[in-house]
Amino acid sequence: MINQPYTSLIKTTGKASRFIFTCILCIITLKGLAQDKTKNIGNKLRKGSTNNSFNIVKGAQVGIKMNAGGKTVQLLKLSFDVDNLAKDTIAFKVNVYTTGDKGPLDNLVKDEIKGTVIRNNQVTGEVINQLISVDLAPYDVRVKGKILVSVEFLNTNPNASLGFSCGLLNGGTWYKRSPEQEWKKMPVVGADFNVLVKKLK
Structure with a gap:
């Protein structure tokens, strides 16, 4: 017992x-x-064999369309791979637009969201491939549906350019080569921009 x-x-x-x-x-x-509660939208990050170069002109922009889904989400982080083909650090800001059939419409970013791409190796001249990440969370940018996320150059750097890693047949790249130019679409090659977002209740 x-x-x-x-x-x-x-x-x-x-x-x-x-x-x-x-x-x-x-x-x-x-x-x-x-x-x-989090997910990634946009294109897959990679150091692609395909590379699209854009001249560094103040007010010029490069971006892609993304689908944030039918429910509102908050943007947390923008990431992309880039080769700095310039000898200087390149400053940019992030824009987020609503979109229509002909491209971007209203900018949803109220405060400047700035980032930089560091210069290449000044000793060897080697081009540095960089994974750029920009923290978007403090700016509380909330979106749903189709948007266009772009980077806009803040200064002009003559004879300099950035090479963005890209993929084929993934939605294309939207760009403006100057502030005065209309938005245009490069249909076949899409820059590998990726955004981490948080689902909201």
């Missing part, structure tokens, strides 16, 4: 085990829910 204290110990141990198991299950579930 099992004595009473031993039986109570077994019951207590069993309850503790169930409690620990439940806590672990809750943690795993919460992590899964947190991961489910």
